[in-house]
Amino acid sequence: MSTIFGSSIGRKLLMSLSGLFLVVFLIIHLSINLLLLVPDGGQMFNVAANFMALPLIKYGLQPVLFAGFIVHIIYAAILTAQNNKARGSAKYASGNNTKDVMWASKNMFVLGLTVSAFLVVHLIDYWVPLQITHAAESITIDGVEMHNTYALVNAAFAESWRVILYVIGALGLTIHLTHGFWSAFQTLGLSNNIWRSRWTVAGIAFAWIVGLGFAAIAILQFAFYQ
């Protein structure tokens, strides 16, 4: 086991496992965000958001989530640097005319950057006021005092430029996932001629459900919930 992460496949294994972990996070995140569309003035969303701020989740799971992001981002940078070195300094004058290669697969790092830009804005807009400074306003639901997370989100989605950026970020995430999902299983070795097409189809479907889901929530919030 000692040198597994020193090998190319070991480093890819870390990308694969951290990626799949982040996929699980996306499912939970999208599920909770869908509550933003429940027309109850944000009550259910606030209760769910408050649940996610429970000490066990905040101090137990959140560090694991951060670790997942950090591993994925750091290893992306390491792998990209190593791969650029392996490609060599001499470039092909006639370019690359190889057909049938998914665009996303060749631009995962750049697509990852759009997602991480999105992530940083997210931390500043929500994580800091909700969990660090507690500057977000409070609301009492069924006798429990909690942050009015809904109001914070709702106000953010009132600004059209934010909605546009959000949709671009969601689109970047979608394209990232169209390659990342099946690629994770390929790296784990859980693929062959039959399963590769299954993972690919599942990955593309998942990517668009997640991407369009996040984008739709932002647009609907902007259009109908103000």
Add this chain to the structure above:
Amino acid sequence: MENNISLTLKVWRQNGPKEKGRFETYKLEKVSTDSSFLEMMDILNEQLINDGNEPVAFDHDCREGICGMCSLYINGRPHGPDDDVTTCQLHMRKFKDGETITIEPWRSAGFPVIKDLIVNRNAFDTIIAAGGYTSVSTGGVPDANAIPIPKVDADEAMDAASCIGCGACVATCKNGSAMLFVSAKVSHLALLPQGKVEAARRAKNMVAKMDELGFGNCTNTGACEVECPKGVSISNIARLNREFLKAKLQD
């Protein structure tokens, strides 16, 4: 019916490994569309020699698509515009009259240029030497009923074994990764009972050697599979990942 085309060739010329290379432009008249790409190169060299110039150095051997010696990155693709062929099997009917053809060597940190269009592919031999074999002689072909092998496995092993080690996978890979080559070599042995005995050690040693020689990390773009003249599938890469991870977990 024979057709002739005239061509403009932009060819990479480099005197030695440490020398700075450059493109030279040559004109060729009346090239038969029935000739192969390498025959066209022969015509070019004959013309250069007759004019008192140094011929272009390029790799070639069997010229029937089975040795893996010919290389050449032609108009943005390893082995040129045709699919599933080596350069010797590429014919000039794939090009148009008056076309400009750019001819470059394989480019990758793992394959340094020796001269002109010839690159050093010893790295592949070194990887094979690290484990791409069975340690004991397994004898001649046994009776078909002596060691039963499922047809599916036999076919997959044969498909993987069709890799000729030409290096097109590395040449086209944006990561300069040799995973398709290594996975084919690991797969064709791992699928058969004679090779299974040493499967774990083989996967570990060959991957370690591949990493040591500076090949990149596979990101599953699948470009290698598209450019492979033998159509070796990237499902072999999944198998290599599986074999390697299994072997490492047993340590």
